[in-house]
Amino acid sequence: MNKQDLISKIKKLDGVTQDERAYLINMVNTKKKYGLVWEDKPEDVEEQLRDNLPVLKEVKEKAIINGEDNPNHILIEGDNLHALTALTFTHEGKVDVIYIDPPYNTGNKDFKYNDTFVDKEDSYRHSKWLSFMDKRLRIAKRLLSETGVIFMSIDDNENAQLKLLCDEIFYEKNLISDVIWQSRKSVSNDTFVSLNHNYTLIYAKDISYLDKNNFRLPTSVEKFDNSDNDPRGAWVADPFDAPNLRPNLTYAIINPNNGKEFWPPKGRCWRTGEDEYLKFLADNRIVFGKKGETKPQLKRFLDFAVDKGATSISIWSDIETTTNGTQQLEDILGSKLFTNPKPLGLLDRILKLSTNNNKTANVLDFFAGSGTTLHATMSLNAEDGGNRQCILVTNNENNICEEVTYERNKRVIEGYTNTKNVAVAGLENNNFRYFKSDYVSRTKSLKNKKELTRLATELLCIKENCYAQSTSLSGTKQSQIAIFEDAKTQMVVIYDDLFIEDSIEIIKKLKENQKTDNHIKVYVFSNGQYPYTEDFEEVAHFVELCALPDAIYKAYQNVLPKTKRDIVPTLEDDETTDENLFNQSNS
Known part of the structure; x- marks a missing residue:
């Protein structure tokens, strides 16, 4: 059945009101066989954009300027929907990395919609959150460069919904990973299972443009040594076996030190043919364990490993937790002014993974919170000589923008005395500017x-x-x-x-x-x-x-709402509620 033909027939129907006709056409246009279906709830900040255009005004007295050769970082105070709209003029197609830590919609006063906290009893709790995220993520995608990547922290409350929403916006083929981050070490004994992790969804704007070799972590050098004084330098021993069964890569290898015969483990093969193996052996690239008595291993030299980088795994249990993030923020500001800030270690991992080969990357965080993303960006620049620039966006509810986000990074740049009364030198090779969103009639x-x-x-x-x-x-x-x-x-x-x-x-x-x-x-x-x-x-x-x-x-023009909102009539017993959020009808 052709959709347009059906709509044409509906338009010609007799005996129906305009509202009924609009309702039927909307049903035809929005019906999905698979995906998210939710009741789109009007948002006040979007309604403002029907009459106004956002601009940005600098608060010049808050500027920290340390020379034009240094990266210019930006903090925008205002609603992130307005700021993202403004950034479509300045940064469309220019942002290399986006990190966001949106409200998790726990129902425990962590998510406001139209200035009202959304609680667990709200029948449109998930719909409001999806309406909120959908608008912002669609603009975020426009800001990403051709090889851009977005990282999104989330927990169980909305992870499933966010995954389906992002599959729709960024397309499922562009999913890189849904990383599990161990966000706490301590165990909570007052629940069935102690929740010790968050998720980090990672999507590329277009994965076909993304080179896997550029999406690597710096190589850890701790495991490399040179126990046999190889003139090629430090090395580490990698397994010589590889996945799959291939007859041409399955043969006996004799350990020359003790005469033992080794075959590939069950279900695997050697990584090269026999002729190539013998070349490696002659070139002193094959070792047989630390004592020379076990199965073959292949030397991987440090200089090669550094050039190639390390592939990330999907479980991050080796980096800092939220507790570390809280301690780091208190160390800078002297008191606890923000709940559950992300630790520097998490953002350091994300930035190294996504910008290790792009030291002039543009980084954006439009749920900036305590400002960890900028702090991590400046720290990484200091570490590797990069010139990455970071844009932060946050509202100023409870003075968070001025007293936490701005103040934290101001002290990081200028230097501060920590809670142990130790002076910490500033990361002075940075400029930092503060903007507020404003409006002009549309x-x-x-x-x-x-x-x-x-x-x-x-x-x-x-x-x-x-x-x-x-x-x-x-x-x-x-x-x-x-x-x-x-x-x-x-x-x-x-x-x-x-x-x-x-x-x-x-x-x-x-x-x-x-x-x-x-x-x-x-x-x-x-x-x-x-x-x-x-x-x-x-x-x-x-x-x-x-x-x-x-x-x-x-x-x-491509991101602003229409000047007049489309009002779609609904039937009282046919409204989409959060109980029918996942529409998987085969009809």
Whole structure:
């Protein structure tokens, strides 16, 4: 049965009201054979976007600046749906790693929907959480680069639902793993089974672009030694047998030290043919245990192992727990201001796994909480000389953004004295900027377009990663043209198209002093899509033009809700409740 034919017939039905017709069409459009079905609950912060466009305003007095060569990290205070929408203009397709630790929806005052805690008795508890996550994850996917990866911490309350939701958004084929992290060591004796783990779902944006060799942990060198003084350096002995049964790889190997005969273990074979084995033996690549009396093993040298990296396993029981995270945060802030912060060890594992071969990665955490993700990013940069940049997003409920997220990372950069009265040196090679979300009317009047262009200045700085504003202009020009430049980037923002002619001379002077061959970015106000290309003909060969606010409208158009919400009628006895969350009908 063709869906469109059926919808056409419904539209022609007699004797039904418009609401009944809309209900029937919605049933045809949303019916699934397999997957999640939930009642989409309106969210206040999404409703705000029906009338307003988000922008970001910098709180300049909170900026920590330590030199333009250092990475620029960003903290955004505001609802993450608004911040993610704004980031579609600055970072669509540019984020390499996303880590999130969303509310687990335990029913114990950990998840608010429309300013109200969702408790266990709420019949739409799971639906509200899924509505909340669905909007944000769909935007997050747009932000990911071609080889981008997202990590999501979750527990049993929503793990099954999140897995199905992500299979729908990111596609099941892009699932990398559902890692189990041992989040606590102590045993809880007041329950049937002590819950000692969380999950970390890992999805690629497109796994076909992801190289397995770039998704590796640094090699641990502790097990490598050189007991036989091999001139090729330290080594570790790996098993010489391999999975599967292959006749050409199944043969007897004689231990030359004691004459014992060895065959592959049951159900396995040797990893090479006999001729290749004999070459390894002659090259001193085969050992027979520490005393030379057991089955064959193959030497793997440290330099090769370091280049290749180590494959992660799916159970992480060898890293820090939530208890460590609490101690680390208290050590910095001096008191317990946040419940169950993630430990540095968890984020260190995630960042090393995903950015070990990309030391300039863009990292995003839009449930920033205590700010562990930025702390871990700065620590890893200090460890391996990287230049990764991190964006944090959190609301300021109970002053968490100012007093925890910001204050923690401010102290990490500037240095602090810990709870043992020991001075801890700061990670000074970092810049840190604080932004708040703001709004402009979505109505496309000339007044609103001009206001959006002016308020977009901070968005442009974030987009171009260029924040140093020139003070060389004066008078009227100063209010209508802005210049930003550093060693790598030059940017001109023209807030009024009447000042295009004045900007030409400014652009020429910038070109004369330019230290690179990069095009000068020129953002010019235009009431339409045209960036006045002909007016810039004299400098066209070394500028890149962009019309504002049209570029912002275009970036937002795929993520903003419709200006009017679609109201779908429901029947009282046919509403989707959380009891029917998993629809697996074969009809």
